[in-house]
Amino acid sequence: MSHTRPDTVSAVLARGRLGIPSVVFFVIAAAAPLTVVAGGATTGYAVTGVTGIPVSYLVVAAVLALFAVGYVAMSRRIVNAGAFYTYVTRGLGRPAGVGAAMIALLAYNAMQIGLYGGAGAVTAQFLNDRYGWQLTWWVCALAVWAIVAVLGVARIDLNGRVLAVVLVAECVVALTFDAIMVTHPADGTVSFDTLAPSHVFAAGIGAALVTAITGFVGFEGTVVFSEETKDPRRTIARATYIAVAVTGVLYGLSAWAMSVATGPDHIVEAARTDGTDLIFNLVSPYLSQSVITVARILFITSLFAALLSFHHTVARYLFALGRERVLPAVFGRTSRRTGAPKVGSLVQSGLALSVLAGYALAGADPIVHLFFWITVTGGLGVLILMTITSAAVIGYFARIGHTEGTWRTLIAPGAATIALAGILTATLREFATLLGIAPDSPLRWTFPTAYAAAALLGITWALLLRTTHPDAYAAIGLGAHSDTGPLRTPDTARQPT
Amino acid sequence: MNTTPHGGEYVPHLREHPAPSRPVRAVGSAAAQTTIRLADEFFYLAHDDQTGRPRLFEFATAHGLAAALLVELYQEGRITFEGRHLWVTNALPPKDWLQHLVLDRLAAEPRHTATRTWLAFLGTTAYEQVATRMWQLGLLRPEQVGRLWRQRVVYVPTDMNTAAWSWARLSFQLRNYQPLNAFDVALAGLASHTGLDPVLLDGTPLAIRASLRQQVERAHPPLRDLLADLGAVVGGAVLSHRTT
Numbered sequence: 009m010s011h012t013r014p015d016t017v018s019a020v021l022a023r024g025r026l027g028i029p030s031v032v033f034f035v036i037a038a039a040a041p042l043t044v045v046a047g048g049a050t051t052g053y054a055v056t057g058v059t060g061i062p063v064s065y066l067v068v069a070a071v072l073a074l075f076a077v078g079y080v081a082m083s084r085r086i087v088n089a090g091a092f093y094t095y096v097t098r099g100l101g102r103p104a105g106v107g108a109a110m111i112a113l114l115a116y117n118a119m120q121i122g123l124y125g126g127a128g129a130v131t132a133q134f135l136n137d138r139y140g141w142q143l144t145w146w147v148c149a150l151a152v153w154a155i156v157a158v159l160g161v162a163r164i165d166l167n168g169r170v171l172a173v174v175l176v177a178e179c180v181v182a183l184t185f186d187a188i189m190v191t192h193p194a195d196g197t198v199s200f201d202t203l204a205p206s207h208v209f210a211a212g213i214g215a216a217l218v219t220a221i222t223g224f225v226g227f228e229g230t231v232v233f234s235e236e237t238k239d240p241r242r243t244i245a246r247a248t249y250i251a252v253a254v255t256g257v258l259y260g261l262s263a264w265a266m267s268v269a270t271g272p273d274h275i276v277e278a279a280r281t282d283g284t285d286l287i288f289n290l291v292s293p294y295l296s297q298s299v300i301t302v303a304r305i306l307f308i309t310s311l312f313a314a315l316l317s318f319h320h321t322v323a324r325y326l327f328a329l330g331r332e333r334v335l336p337a338v339f340g341r342t343s344r345r346t347g348a349p350k351v352g353s354l355v356q357s358g359l360a361l362s363v364l365a366g367y368a369l370a371g372a373d374p375i376v377h378l379f380f381w382i383t384v385t386g387g388l389g390v391l392i393l394m395t396i397t398s399a400a401v402i403g404y405f406a407r408i409g410h411t412e413g414t415w416r417t418l419i420a421p422g423a424a425t426i427a428l429a430g431i432l433t434a435t436l437r438e439f440a441t442l443l444g445i446a447p448d449s450p451l452r453w454t455f456p457t458a459y460a461a462a463a464l465l466g467i468t469w470a471l472l473l474r475t476t477h478p479d480a481y482a483a484i485g486l487g488a489h490s491d492t493g494p495l496r497t498p499d500t501a502r503q504p505t
Numbered sequence: 506m507n508t509t510p511h512g513g514e515y516v517p518h519l520r521e522h523p524a525p526s527r528p529v530r531a532v533g534s535a536a537a538q539t540t541i542r543l544a545d546e547f548f549y550l551a552h553d554d555q556t557g558r559p560r561l562f563e564f565a566t567a568h569g570l571a572a573a574l575l576v577e578l579y580q581e582g583r584i585t586f587e588g589r590h591l592w593v594t595n596a597l598p599p600k601d602w603l604q605h606l607v608l609d610r611l612a613a614e615p616r617h618t619a620t621r622t623w624l625a626f627l628g629t630t631a632y633e634q635v636a637t638r639m640w641q642l643g644l645l646r647p648e649q650v651g652r653l654w655r656q657r658v659v660y661v662p663t664d665m666n667t668a669a670w671s672w673a674r675l676s677f678q679l680r681n682y683q684p685l686n687a688f689d690v691a692l693a694g695l696a697s698h699t700g701l702d703p704v705l706l707d708g709t710p711l712a713i714r715a716s717l718r719q720q721v722e723r724a725h726p727p728l729r730d731l732l733a734d735l736g737a738v739v740g741g742a743v744l745s746h747r748t749t
Binding site: 018 | 560629
């Protein structure tokens with residue numbers, strides 16, 4: 009084999025490959041920074057009544073960075089794996105994998121549908137304040153739903169450049185607001201109270217931590233792009249760490265800045281009064297009205313970007329599971345003209361519509377009962393998934409022969425598993441605080457039980473498949489490669505780089 | 506009509522194009538004589554026979570055409586597929602310029618053997634190349650469509666009957682549970698692995714879909730290996746899609 013010849017194949021395939029910035033943009037946009045800062049953090053203060061929200065963001069960022077070490081190392085060995093359940097399947101076996109898939113479906117659906125509450129309420133309020141349109145939240149939510157449903161079936165994602173511009177604008181707005189809030193502290197002194205590590209051991213920290221985790225959901229998407237990056241070994245790892253660090257610092261800083269502007273003792277009270285308006289109200293005396301308007305529009309666009317991104321995530325999960333015949337094969341079909349995972353997209357939209365209708369009919373509060381409750385429930389699901397995945401990374405590397413060091417294959421994933429399991433335990437213990445309901449309310453068990461039921465259903469289904477459809481059972485976790493499943497072993501080779 | 510058993514030898518006329526000097530106005534069964542190359546047939550199948558508008562999304566069309574070019578070389582006895590890899594078995598230049606071009610590339614870069622890599626590589630150029638080959642034979646006519654700011658070239662079939670023939674033949678045979686010959690099994694396999702099969706099976710009962718799957722599954726093992734890779738490439742694109 010002569011290497012002096014030019015390698016035209018690699019040269020052609022390298023065109024259009026992604027660099028670190030593109031990957032970072034894609035995943036941070038899905039996490040929607042302004043949604044988290046203006047919506048998640050403020051509602052988190054209001055509902056949980058916990059002042060340790062800022063430090064929670066920083067702690068969670070650290071834990072997720074630890075989680076990412078083993079996760080990224082494993083992603084290099086799995087082709088086309090964008091889904092947690094693929095990792096669980098390879099690490100802990102197929103029944104656990106299908107259980108994880110069911111948890112993931114529930115969690116991502118919850119994330120997406122919950123966001124409609126935020127999008128509807130925030131848009132309605134914006135249109136009301138600005139133009140005096142008296143719209144109810146669910147009218148706006150339905151309008152947004154219709155756009156997402158159409159873009160979902162048409163397989164239209166937000167354009168990379170548009171995302172980048174919007175994302176940079178969001179970050180600039182958040183940082184400007186932070187600077188203003190920190191330079192105008194409530195009592196004339198800048199207090200670091202809400203960043204004190206002692207909060208980690210205070211009551212209600214579980215609720216704060218899962219609120220924080222909810223803000224990071226989407227960062228795990230970096231690995232989806234591993235086949236399309238210039239250098240899969242480095243690009244994905246660095247992009248993941250950068251995404252976690254940037255969002256962690258931004259969230260922590262913004263949540264802290266809000267507590268400085270109101271004074272740490274008054275932040276919960278202020279958040280309860282102002283809701284998602286808090287951050288805008290705090291800075292409006294110092295900024296021109298047009299800047300505030302732009303910021304509010306960016307808040308809405310960031311909600312929209314997150315909605316669309318989670319919609320695509322759910323549709324793709326359904327597609328991959330349909331391809332594997334874990335779900336009916338019809339989910340594995342794509343729209344002929346657009347290549348969209350059509351059935352998955354329609355089913356997700358249908359589910360969202362019925363939940364929205366239920367909330368509208370019940371007259372529930374869109375921010376607290378839909379946006380916050382349902383997205384943190386989604387966050388809880390993703391927390392469960394990350395805990396299992398982290399354990400799966402250890403299991404995977406224990407099974408295969410490899411040359412990675414023990415830090416990546418055992419120590420970091422092990423520590424991440426323990427930390428995540430700790431957060432999970434604290435969250436379950438304080439789920440009533442998280443929802444802002446009485447500790448003896450049966451509601452506190454409803455959401456966690458749903459995940460247990462989903463996992464159990466998945467495991468049972470996998471065991472049934474093993475006896476009734478061995479072909480489908482063998483293909484579990486192969487996703488798009490399930491075509492090749494019965495024929496041969498999973499592909500571990502990558503495209504040349 | 507097509508009675509070649511799947512496991513049997515290929516009928517020579519399936520590999521060679523009669524090279525019409527000008528498009529023939531074929532009527533009815535006259536089109537049956539115009540058996541052409543696999544990539545051309547797949548191109549026809551993936552586009553509307555009258556307007557030339559795509560019936561299938563771009564990525565799947567491009568990679569389906571790339572796979573079709575590889576199958577042409579396989580049927581010419583130049584390459585074979587084994588697992589996830591393809592090997593050049595005979596580097597003797599084929600008569601067709603496009604097959605020659607593809608085989609040259611395969612032979613010149615022996616360091617790349619993964620079928621997926623070659624599908625991705627050929628997928629970048631296959632559409633233009635196959636369209637050019639068909640245009641040179643007078644099978645397609647480039648036409649500018651769209652307004653000023655969205656102008657693009659669409660390849661319109663010069664003869665509707667020729668263009669519709671692959672669709673009509675496959676659709677008819679499948680609907681009547683007739684066994685397909687090796688050439689048509691390959692074509693049906695390409696269609697079903699790119700998601701184009703609803704075009705063939707529109708409104709048919711599930712049993713026909715199952716019979717299509719069975720026929721494709723009985724294809725030669727090397728061909729099945731290629732189709733599996735094609736399905737994985739197209740499915741993978743659905744999972745990692747983003748609008749650029």
